Amino acid sequence: MTEEPVASDRPASLWAATAPPAPATVSLPPGEYRADVLVVGAGFTGLSAALAAAERGADVVLLEAAEIGSGGSGLNNGQVIPDLSRADPDEIVAARGADKGEALIALIRDSAQTTFDLIRRHGIACDAVQNGWLQPAHTPGRVTRISRPRFEQWRRRGAPVELLDAGQVAALTGSSYWHGGLRNASGGHVDPLALARGLARAAARAGVRLYTRSPAIGMERAGETWRVRTDAATVLAKRVVIATNAYGTNRVWPGLDRSWVPRRSYQMATAPLPEAVRRSILPTDAAMSDTHGDLYFCRFDRRGRLVTGGALIFDYDFEPRLKRRIGDRLALLFPQIGRPEFDYVWHGQLSMTADKLPHMHALAEGVITWVGCNGRGVALGIALGAVLADAALGIAPADLPLPFTTLGRVPAHALAARIAPWMMALFRWRDAQP
Numbered sequence: 548m549t550e551e552p553v554a555s556d557r558p559a560s561l562w563a564a565t566a567p568p569a570p571a572t573v574s575l576p577p578g579e580y581r582a583d584v585l586v587v588g589a590g591f592t593g594l595s596a597a598l599a600a601a602e603r604g605a606d607v608v609l610l611e612a613a614e615i616g617s618g619g620s621g622l623n624n625g626q627v628i629p630d631l632s633r634a635d636p637d638e639i640v641a642a643r644g645a646d647k648g649e650a651l652i653a654l655i656r657d658s659a660q661t662t663f664d665l666i667r668r669h670g671i672a673c674d675a676v677q678n679g680w681l682q683p684a685h686t687p688g689r690v691t692r693i694s695r696p697r698f699e700q701w702r703r704r705g706a707p708v709e710l711l712d713a714g715q716v717a718a719l720t721g722s723s724y725w726h727g728g729l730r731n732a733s734g735g736h737v738d739p740l741a742l743a744r745g746l747a748r749a750a751a752r753a754g755v756r757l758y759t760r761s762p763a764i765g766m767e768r769a770g771e772t773w774r775v776r777t778d779a780a781t782v783l784a785k786r787v788v789i790a791t792n793a794y795g796t797n798r799v800w801p802g803l804d805r806s807w808v809p810r811r812s813y814q815m816a817t818a819p820l821p822e823a824v825r826r827s828i829l830p831t832d833a834a835m836s837d838t839h840g841d842l843y844f845c846r847f848d849r850r851g852r853l854v855t856g857g858a859l860i861f862d863y864d865f866e867p868r869l870k871r872r873i874g875d876r877l878a879l880l881f882p883q884i885g886r887p888e889f890d891y892v893w894h895g896q897l898s899m900t901a902d903k904l905p906h907m908h909a910l911a912e913g914v915i916t917w918v919g920c921n922g923r924g925v926a927l928g929i930a931l932g933a934v935l936a937d938a939a940l941g942i943a944p945a946d947l948p949l950p951f952t953t954l955g956r957v958p959a960h961a962l963a964a965r966i967a968p969w970m971m972a973l974f975r976w977r978d979a980q981p
């Protein structure tokens with residue numbers, strides 16, 4: 548967690564093979580530069596923040612350590628999901644109070660629509676499919692304890708949700724494995740790397756000066772501004788948005804990487820499935836992630852590959868072990884698939900917070916960030932990027948949907964990071980309970 552990430556550390560994903568090429572970029576040449584807003588990190592958060600700030604007239608520089616979308620944004624499953632992985636609306640209100648809680652809920656409720664609208668507005672070619680997101684329940688108890696209250700709480704807040712019985716879930720998934728569940732019509736899926744690259748193109752068109760292979764390696768106050776250093780250059784900016792999320796290190800801002808715990812998530816893509824099999828699974832082309840703690844999830848890409856994945860407690864030999872484990876899982880869910888061939892296996896890192904909520908921090912005057920995607924950061928990262936742009940351009944904190952808090956530290960961070968993979972054993976035990 549202390550070395551700057553470089554592209555070669557990142558495993559080759561399906562999306563690296565399918566996304567249109569990235570716009571041409573260079574690393575920041577030696578010299579001293581000035582900007583109104585400096586954004587660090589070219590994932591969904593940083594790109595959305597840079598684009599929004601530039602569209603509002605700010606002069607923006609964006610520094611990316613590796614390549615556009617080479618963090619979580621280009622490595623994920625591409626599910627556009629308008630909720631949090633754990634906390635339901637009532638819990639958000641309990642944690643954040645009525646005003647801020649409801650403001651965050653509204654942001655999350657609208658985040659998938661915001662994402663698809665942004666894609667349309669900028670004409671981004673990223674195989675965007677807005678055919679809904681499904682959350683099937685893997686036991687009857689989960690229908691009662693998760694699907695129903697989640698449905699009620701989101702419906703009360705105007706989200707386009709439906710409660711589904713077992714038959715409806717079977718029709719929408721092509722599997723009789725689940726017992727009921729939830730559908731949110733505003734969700735869907737994208738090629739996430741194509742989306743990141745498309746956002747970068749849109750940001751560049753809006754005037755953002757975007758530099759790749761330019762890690763920020765430190766920053767200090769210089770009068771009214773911040774002086775942010777790369778190996779070769781400095782950028783002076785009044786406002787700095789740190790959008791490094793789960794790929795952040797403690798060099799840009801000491802302690803930032805102690806405010807969350809990293810967790811690895813594995814992604815896999817099958818070979819293209821025969822048309823008849825393809826049409827029998829997720830026939831409406833929805834995205835799906837269910838109620839297991841050891842999450843069952845999948846969606847199709849445009850070539851009929853099922854894009855899925857899973858988690859492991861130990862990382863050794865991950866490729867053959869995952870092919871066996873997830874192959875068995877798919878055969879259980881969709882017997883018509885037989886033993887699938889996997890063409891791609893890759894992984895990425897998530898930022899987990901102790902309370903499973905996203906946190907927006909004011910690190911110092913003019914320096915802001917958010918952490919804590921907890922596995923849901925496609926729509927949320929894009930929505931929060933625009934909020935960070937608002938904050939950087941002077942919108943009063945009282946008018947933002949998240950409070951700015953001071954940087955927290957996960958208690959016993961080193962131990963928590965070590966224990967994190969073992970949580971999967973607990974999740975699997977819980978998953979087996981009715």
Ligand SMILES: Cc1cc2nc3c(=O)[nH]c(=O)nc-3n(C[C@H](O)[C@H](O)[C@H](O)COP(=O)(O)OP(=O)(O)OC[C@H]3O[C@@H](n4cnc5c(N)ncnc54)[C@H](O)[C@@H]3O)c2cc1C
Pocket residue numbers: 551552587588589590591592593594610611612613614615616617618619620621622623624625626627628761762763764790791792793794795796799812813814894895896897920921922923924925926927928
């Ligand atoms: C395997 C996986 C699957 C997931 N699946 C889903 C999903 O299906 N749906 C969903 O909603 N969410 C999913 N997520 C979560 C989601 O991908 C992330 O929350 C989201 O992409 C985070 O975006 P971001 O821009 O905040 O961070 P990132 O995309 O991680 O971007 C951070 C960037 O900062 C750069 N950086 C780091 N340090 C520096 C530095 N010093 N200087 C300059 N740049 C720096 C990094 O190189 C990186 O490009 C998944 C995550 C993973 C890892």
